[in-house]
Amino acid sequence: MFAYILRRLLYAIPILIGVNLLTFALFFVVNTPDDMARLQLGVKHVTPEAIERWKAEHGYDKPLLVNAEAEGAAQFTDTIFFKHSAAMFAFEFGKGDDGRDIANEIQTRMGPSLAIALPVFVIGLMVNITFALLMVFFRATYLDLWGVVLCVVLMSISGLFYIIAGQYFIAKLWNLLPISGFAGGIDGLRFILLPVLVSVVAGLGSGARWYRTIFLEEIGKDYVRTARAKGLSEVRVLFRHVLKNGMIPILTGAVVVLPLLFMGSLITESFFGIPGLGSYTIDAIQAQDFAVVRAMVFLGSFLYIVGLILTDISYSWVDPRVRLQ
Amino acid sequence: MDTAVALNPRAADVPESREPLLEVSDFSLRRGQAVVLDGVNLALQPGETLGLIGESGAGKSTLAMALIGLLRAPEVQLEGSLCFRGTELTRLREADYRRLRGNKIGLIFQDATAALNPCFTVGEQIAEPLKRHLGLSKWDRRERAAELMHSVGIPEPRLRLDAYPHELSGGMQQRVMIAIALACNPELLLADEPTSALDVTIQAQIMELILDRVRELNSSAIFVLHDLALGAQVCDRIAVMYAGQIVEEGPSERVLASPLHPYTRGLKSCVVELGSRRLEPIPGQIPPLDAMPAGCRFAPRCPKAKAICGEQRPQAEIRDGRQVACWFID
Ligand SMILES: Nc1ncnc2c1ncn2[C@@H]1O[C@H](COP(=O)(O)OP(=O)(O)OP(=O)(O)O)[C@@H](O)[C@H]1O
Numbered sequence: 001m002f003a004y005i006l007r008r009l010l011y012a013i014p015i016l017i018g019v020n021l022l023t024f025a026l027f028f029v030v031n032t033p034d035d036m037a038r039l040q041l042g043v044k045h046v047t048p049e050a051i052e053r054w055k056a057e058h059g060y061d062k063p064l065l066v067n068a069e070a071e072g073a074a075q076f077t078d079t080i081f082f083k084h085s086a087a088m089f090a091f092e093f094g095k096g097d098d099g100r101d102i103a104n105e106i107q108t109r110m111g112p113s114l115a116i117a118l119p120v121f122v123i124g125l126m127v128n129i130t131f132a133l134l135m136v137f138f139r140a141t142y143l144d145l146w147g148v149v150l151c152v153v154l155m156s157i158s159g160l161f162y163i164i165a166g167q168y169f170i171a172k173l174w175n176l177l178p179i180s181g182f183a184g185g186i187d188g189l190r191f192i193l194l195p196v197l198v199s200v201v202a203g204l205g206s207g208a209r210w211y212r213t214i215f216l217e218e219i220g221k222d223y224v225r226t227a228r229a230k231g232l233s234e235v236r237v238l239f240r241h242v243l244k245n246g247m248i249p250i251l252t253g254a255v256v257v258l259p260l261l262f263m264g265s266l267i268t269e270s271f272f273g274i275p276g277l278g279s280y281t282i283d284a285i286q287a288q289d290f291a292v293v294r295a296m297v298f299l300g301s302f303l304y305i306v307g308l309i310l311t312d313i314s315y316s317w318v319d320p321r322v323r324l325q
Numbered sequence: 326m327d328t329a330v331a332l333n334p335r336a337a338d339v340p341e342s343r344e345p346l347l348e349v350s351d352f353s354l355r356r357g358q359a360v361v362l363d364g365v366n367l368a369l370q371p372g373e374t375l376g377l378i379g380e381s382g383a384g385k386s387t388l389a390m391a392l393i394g395l396l397r398a399p400e401v402q403l404e405g406s407l408c409f410r411g412t413e414l415t416r417l418r419e420a421d422y423r424r425l426r427g428n429k430i431g432l433i434f435q436d437a438t439a440a441l442n443p444c445f446t447v448g449e450q451i452a453e454p455l456k457r458h459l460g461l462s463k464w465d466r467r468e469r470a471a472e473l474m475h476s477v478g479i480p481e482p483r484l485r486l487d488a489y490p491h492e493l494s495g496g497m498q499q500r501v502m503i504a505i506a507l508a509c510n511p512e513l514l515l516a517d518e519p520t521s522a523l524d525v526t527i528q529a530q531i532m533e534l535i536l537d538r539v540r541e542l543n544s545s546a547i548f549v550l551h552d553l554a555l556g557a558q559v560c561d562r563i564a565v566m567y568a569g570q571i572v573e574e575g576p577s578e579r580v581l582a583s584p585l586h587p588y589t590r591g592l593k594s595c596v597v598e599l600g601s602r603r604l605e606p607i608p609g610q611i612p613p614l615d616a617m618p619a620g621c622r623f624a625p626r627c628p629k630a631k632a633i634c635g636e637q638r639p640q641a642e643i644r645d646g647r648q649v650a651c652w653f654i655d
C-alpha cells in the first residue's frame with residue numbers, strides 16, 4: 001500500500017513537469033510578457049519604454065529560458081522559466097499585481113473556500129444518494145417517473161438561476177439569511193447556509209439521476225435476489241446490500257474532486273462574496289493578473305493529480321476485491 | 326413406521342395419508358399475455374426430495390422463484406394454489422412471506438459467485454438470516470455461522486468467516502450459499518441447478534453435500550436439474566417439465582425405468598444413447614411463449630402426435646402411481 005502510494009507520487013512528477021511546461025508555454029511563449037504588458041497598460045499609446053518598465057516592475061524582463069549575459073548556473077536560474085515556472089514546484093508563486101504574496105493569499109483563502117465547498121460536497125453526496133435510493137425504491141411507479149422528471153428539470157436550469165433565485169427569495173424577499181458576505185467562526189454559519197443550500201440544489205438533478213442509474217444497475221444483480229431470498233425487507237435490501245455496492249462507483253467517482261474543494265467554486269464564491277480561492281481566481285482573470293491565474297492553473301492541476309491518486313486508493317478502501325500493489 | 330421413515334425417508338415408505346408439506350394445485354403463472362407456468366400440480370411430503378427436470382426455458386426456475394415468493398403480483402399474475410404447511414402462499418401478505426423466506430424455505434442459486442454480495446464477508450452473509458429470523462446476538466451469529474460453515478465442509482471456518490467471497494473458490498462459494506440457504510433449518514429447500522456453474526470434478530461432491538444436509542435436517546427439497554438420470558439417482562420423485570407444464574411426475578425409479586410420456590422417453594434415450602449431459606433429446610425446441618400450441622404443448626415435436634394432440638390439451642391422469650399428461654399413454 002505504502003509502496004503503491006510512493007510509486008504513484010513518483011509517477012505524478014513527470015505529469016506535473018508536463019503541466020508546468022504547458023503553463024509556461026501558454027503564459028510566456030504564446031502570451032509573451034510584451035503582450036501582458038500591452039494588455040495591462042491599455043492598447044493605445046503604449047511606448048516600448050512603458051512596456052520595458054512594466055516588465056521590469058513585474059520581473060518579466062529576463063530571457064525566457066537561457067540568460068546569455070549571466071555566468072555559470074545563473075545562465076539558467078536567472079530566467080523567466082526558472083523564476084516563474086519552475087519555482088511553482090516549491091509553491092513559490094511570487095506576488096500578484098496588487099503586491100501581495102500569492103502563496104500567502106492561497107493559505108488564507110483556502111479556509112473560506114473549504115467552508116463552502118466541503119459542506120456542499122458532503123451534504124450534496126448524502127442528499128443525492130438518498131434521493132436516488134428513494135427513486136429506486138419507488139422504481140417503475142409514478143413517484144420514480146416524477147423524480148426523474150424533476151431531476152431533468154433541475155439539471156436543465158442554469159446554475160446562475162439558482163443563485164439569483166436563492167438570493168432573491170431567501171435573502172431579499174423573506175429576509176431569512178444574508179444575501180452575501182463572510183465571517184470566520186460560528187458567526188459565519190449564517191453566511192454559509194445560503195450558498196451551500198443553493199449549490200446542493202443546483203447539483204441535485206444530475207447527481208441523483210446518475211446515482212439512480214448506478215443503483216438500478218445494482219438492483220438487477222444476483223446478490224440482490226439472494227438478499228431477498230433471505231427474507232430481508234426491501235428497505236434493508238436497498239440500504240444495506242445495494243447501497244454498499246453502489247457506493248463503490250459513487251465514492252470513487254466523487255473522490256477525484258475532493259482535493260479540488262480547496263479551490264472553491266468560481267461562480268458561487270463571487271456571487272456570495274466569499275473571500276475564497278474561487279473569487280480570487282475570478283478577480284485575477286478580470287484584472288488580468290497573470291501571476292495569480294498561472295498559480296491557480298498549476299495548483300488546480302496539482303490537486304487534480306492528487307485527486308486521481310486518492311481515487312485509486314479509495315478503490316481499495318471501499319471495494320474488498322481491490323488490493324493495491 | 327416412524328423409525329422406518331427416519332432411517333430411510335424415501336418416498337415409497339412415506340404413507341399416503343400424511344399431510345403434504347407442499348401442495349401445488351393447478352398453479353399458473355402469467356407474464357402479461359404469456360403463460361409461463363400452466364396448471365402445475367405437485368405434492369411434496371415432509372422429508373421428500375423432488376427432481377424438477379426439463380430443458381432450458383421449461384419454467385423450472387420460474388416455479389422455484391414463485392415458490393419462494395420472489396415472483397408475485399404485480400410483476401406476474403398467479404392463479405391456482407401454492408399450499409405450504411397449510412398456508413396459502415399466493416394470498417400471503419408480503420411481510421408474512423418474508424418470515425418464511427430464508428427461514429422455512431431456503432433457496433440455493435446456480436451461480437454462487439454472482440449470488441453472493443461481493444462487499445460483505447461470508448460470515449456476515451451467513452449471519453444475516455440468523456439475525457432476521459432467529460434474532461441471534463452478534464456473538465451467537467458468529468458462532469452459528471462458523472458451525473454452519475463447518476457443516477457444509479468448509480475447512481477452518483473460523484478463519485474463513487472474515488473472508489470475502491472472491492477470496493474463496495467456486496466450490497467454496499457454493500458451500501457458503503448452501504450454508505446461507507440452510508441457516509435456519511428450512512423445511513423446504515429449493516436448489517436451482519446448484520452444481521451446473523461448478524467444475525465437473527466437484528459437482529458430485531456438492532450434490533452429495535446438499536443431499537446429506539437435507540437428510541440430516543429431515544427437510545424436503547426440490548432440485549432443478551437438467552439431467553434425468555442424475556435426478557432419478559438423487560431424488561425420491563421426478564417431475565418432468567415441458568413448456569411450463571408438468572408432463573410426467575412420479576417416483577424416480579418408475580419414471581426412469583418405464584417413462585410413460587413421449588417427452589420423458591426422449592429425455593431418457595438421450596441420456597442412454599449419447600451419454601452426454603446436453604439436452605437435445607428430440608428435434609426442435611420449446612415453442613415461444615406467445616405461440617404456444619392450443620392442445621398439447623409438446624405435440625409439434627412429438628413422434629406419436631395425432632390430430633387430437635394439436636387440438637385439445639390432455640389432462641393429467643394418474644397411471645401406475647404417477648401423473649402423466651398425454652393422450653396416448655400405452
Ligand atoms: N424476467 C423475465 N421476463 C420475461 N420472461 C421471462 C423472464 N424470465 C424467464 N422468462 C421466460 O420464462 C420462461 C421460463 O424461464 P425459466 O428461466 O423459468 O426456465 P428454466 O426452465 O429455468 O430454464 P433454464 O434451464 O435455462 O434455467 C422462458 O420462456 C423465459 O423466456
Ligand SMILES: [Mg+2]
Pocket residue numbers: 385386387517
Ligand atoms: Mg433456470
